[in-house]
Amino acid sequence: MQALYAQLLVGLINGSFYALLSLGLAVIFGMLNIINFAHGALYMMGAFVAYFLLSLGGINYWWALLLAPIIVGIFGMILERTMLQWLTGLDHLYGLLLTFGIALIVQGVFQNYFGSSGLPYAIPDQLKGGMNLGFMFLPIYRGWVVIFSLVVCLATWFLIEKTRLGAYLRAATENPTLVRAFGINVPRMITLTYGLGVGLAALAGVLSAPINQVRPLMGADLIIVVFAVVVIGGMGSIMGSIITGFALGVIEGLTKYFYPEASNTVVFVLMVLVLLVKPTGLTGRAA
């Protein structure tokens, strides 16, 4: 039983990263119509920024949680202003190729300077250790990652579905021309939305640094699974990405316990099944 709970926890943690990343992808896809293949590289940059902040500036984990998403978010907004914005109105393929190229360049640069092995990032003192829940031993940092990710996901959901700013965002996703004709600066909103999606990826990167180490290819490994999550959940819905993210993490964890051989493929098998039955994904709208 101990092993089952342990795998469930691993599943929840992976699910947290899936949810944070697929949420950002869904928001970006909605507003920019771009399948952001650079997402994994930006996630990695989040972890590296946290690493630099600590090793060069002595700035601790808690500040990194705030600063890394802002720094990487600004980097993302510069990408959007200088490159992505010119793809408006073109086929998805162009955005996919451009962001894929950006990902390769960013990862290549980091690999050139830091190699492929991981750099250590220590768990902050306040979150060290663990507690005995009776049925299992819970490392505090891992519990923190799951709960904090959940809170951030729900806050993002609230921002988009329940606030005035979110109403602008949803409306501009449907009909940007009309929203602009109401007097809203839609291009600026698109830039900020990309910054928000990228910031969520960077935040996931910071959260993952103490667990998975800081590696140039950490995002490349993860993003393939995240895209499968997005395909399963459907691009259309915010809550859908959150739920699918966590659920697939847990399913992966359970597979690791019951049939470890399939744990790396179960997400893709599910993806194929969902695509056969409902090509728009579980919660998706028709594109």
Added chain:
Amino acid sequence: MNAGEVVTLLGRNGAGKTTTLKSIMGIIGKRTGSVKFNNQEIIRATSDKIARMGIAFCPEERGIFSSLDVRENLLLPPVVRAGGLPLEQIFDLFPNLKERLNSQGTKLSGGEQQMLAIARILRTGASFLMLDEPTEGLAPVIIQQIGHTIARLKKEGFTILLVEQNFRFASTVADRYYVVEHGKIIDGFSNAELAANMDKLHTYLGV
């Protein structure tokens, strides 16, 4: 156009009426020539800037957002200047909307969607409204209600540019008419001259 006037663009399908409205609003790709609003040239301005000068557009397809409920749809356009209608007055004009504030925008009937599309640009403080075929596909009772609304808005001092296929409806609200063909204004007359121009008009519109 003069302030406080209701002007109607008439013309056949594809004559360029909607394109005229969209050009004024700045949502057409390439524009040349000149559009002046309050003596200010706006041909180079982007549509968000044009909206902030006090021009509002109600598109033919109504543009109600399905991912927003009625309240969010109504409150979506930002207030661009003082002098917009307060919400109570809008609900006074369109009592149906008040009852359906929590419905999804596109769950409304066609008539209600049209009312919502007009209602949401009344609160922004825009003084110049462009309505593209507000009566299209609606029942006579609702057309009448929209007619009353336009008359009421005129009394409130709004300037309205209307595109209408429904000529009989237009004649109940308009001060002046322009006839559009191949993107050019080919004729114009006031409501008083309407009867004298009926024959000509029938030829223009081919009805």
